Amino acid sequence: MRTIHTDEIIRNVKEMCIEANVHLSDDMEQAIRNAKEKETGTLGKQILGQLCENMDIAASEQIPICQDTGMAVLFVKVGQDVHIEGMNITDAINEGVRQGYKEGYLRKSVVADPLLRENTKDNTPAIIHYDIVPGDQLEILIAPKGFGSENMSKVFMLKPADGAEGVKNAVIEAVKDAGPNACPPIVVGVGVGGDFEKAAILAKKALTRNTTEGSSLPHIKEMEQELLERINKLGIGPGGLGGATTALAVNIETYPTHIAGLPVAVNMCCHVNRHVKRVL
Amino acid sequence: MDKRINVPFTKDEVVTLHAGDYVYLTGTIYSARDAAHKRMYDTMLEGKEIPMELKNNVIYYLGPTPAREGQVIGSAGPTTASRMDKYTPLLLDNGLNGMIGKGKRSKEVIDAIVRNKAVYFAAVGGAGALLSKCIKKSEVIAYDDLGTESIRKMEVENFPVIVVIDSEGNNLYETAVEEFRKTL
Ligand code: SF4
Numbered sequence: 001m002r003t004i005h006t007d008e009i010i011r012n013v014k015e016m017c018i019e020a021n022v023h024l025s026d027d028m029e030q031a032i033r034n035a036k037e038k039e040t041g042t043l044g045k046q047i048l049g050q051l052c053e054n055m056d057i058a059a060s061e062q063i064p065i066c067q068d069t070g071m072a073v074l075f076v077k078v079g080q081d082v083h084i085e086g087m088n089i090t091d092a093i094n095e096g097v098r099q100g101y102k103e104g105y106l107r108k109s110v111v112a113d114p115l116l117r118e119n120t121k122d123n124t125p126a127i128i129h130y131d132i133v134p135g136d137q138l139e140i141l142i143a144p145k146g147f148g149s150e151n152m153s154k155v156f157m158l159k160p161a162d163g164a165e166g167v168k169n170a171v172i173e174a175v176k177d178a179g180p181n182a183c184p185p186i187v188v189g190v191g192v193g194g195d196f197e198k199a200a201i202l203a204k205k206a207l208t209r210n211t212t213e214g215s216s217l218p219h220i221k222e223m224e225q226e227l228l229e230r231i232n233k234l235g236i237g238p239g240g241l242g243g244a245t246t247a248l249a250v251n252i253e254t255y256p257t258h259i260a261g262l263p264v265a266v267n268m269c270c271h272v273n274r275h276v277k278r279v280l
Numbered sequence: 281m282d283k284r285i286n287v288p289f290t291k292d293e294v295v296t297l298h299a300g301d302y303v304y305l306t307g308t309i310y311s312a313r314d315a316a317h318k319r320m321y322d323t324m325l326e327g328k329e330i331p332m333e334l335k336n337n338v339i340y341y342l343g344p345t346p347a348r349e350g351q352v353i354g355s356a357g358p359t360t361a362s363r364m365d366k367y368t369p370l371l372l373d374n375g376l377n378g379m380i381g382k383g384k385r386s387k388e389v390i391d392a393i394v395r396n397k398a399v400y401f402a403a404v405g406g407a408g409a410l411l412s413k414c415i416k417k418s419e420v421i422a423y424d425d426l427g428t429e430s431i432r433k434m435e436v437e438n439f440p441v442i443v444v445i446d447s448e449g450n451n452l453y454e455t456a457v458e459e460f461r462k463t464l
Contacts, residue, residue, distance in 0.1 A: 183405035242456035
């Protein structure tokens, strides 16, 4: 049994919220810079140039990369041999988010009731997905999610007979529909299998995977590459104003499913695909 | 084509802008997004005065991050315009000349743009740090209670935008993608 105090969780979550909003991960930053070199669309190239400059200014002046600093989404893996001391872990995470969004001058974008729409003024509550895992560590992954792209996400309940072709068509349809609204170049997170909500969570999780890695499953990796190629032939391009860089990556996660179903979720993310992970 | 334009601007100037033009705006613009639009719309329907002058002006769909000590404004990129579509025709019919946002517009908005000879610009989504540098002054003038969604009067200098829908209804989101596809 290892004891972790919630003060440590609060401090780490706070720092991670700020870090995620000012610096992209190395793979994301590199993907954008590489795309700028390769882009052949005139406006597309100009826009990618602005995005590179934007990352530089954000880092040097500690200004958030994007004004939509997102809703804080967390994936938390709790080792079953960890004892949490202090307060309730969910309260601690929300306290970390509260402090991070205040001290980091991040935007408070959460409303308490989806219909009454009054701002909570501290960007809480966060959306937290817990997993109980073996071991005595606590892994926290934070992914602030902007809603321009979130709004363009979709769930498809396909039939088993739709197969791989059906999955690919669903992804392409979602990307076409999103067009300029998801702030391309995008990263496309896809969840295949599970049930209705599992597919959506997988899709969100897929966005947090390193964009250079690819799936560990050969047939899925092949699908990721094929989809990326097809998406980039759509011509939507940076800002939706024409170009070869519509997506920087397609990441697919899968899970066993029911004999009668083939759920597919497509979670869109803009080029400001933020995620920071720490292990306590 | 690159153009430099002062805002607010008249209809005579609006009609010289064409879909695809890269434009640098200098002058005064106003920020307003979802909640401010809803409130202005409801106020106008009640026949009351709204807290900003629409005639010849440009609205920027923006909800910035808070400014740090010594900064004019925090990160300040565009938000998705389609959420304002319900409210936009009424504003255009009452003199608004331009909008800055990102993403597609509805047919009703495009019709209102053509009817009123207005223009829809896109700023680059996700370039909020860069765009904040072109905002030289910012002051909340109304709806303070809405926080990031309040209405701001802002002075901008060479603020970079692209004409997406011009006063004739040409739509760069459609034409640019088509053009690029031909090169493949
Ligand atoms: S979709 Fe992404 S880049 Fe675009 S405004 Fe939202 S967070 Fe920013």
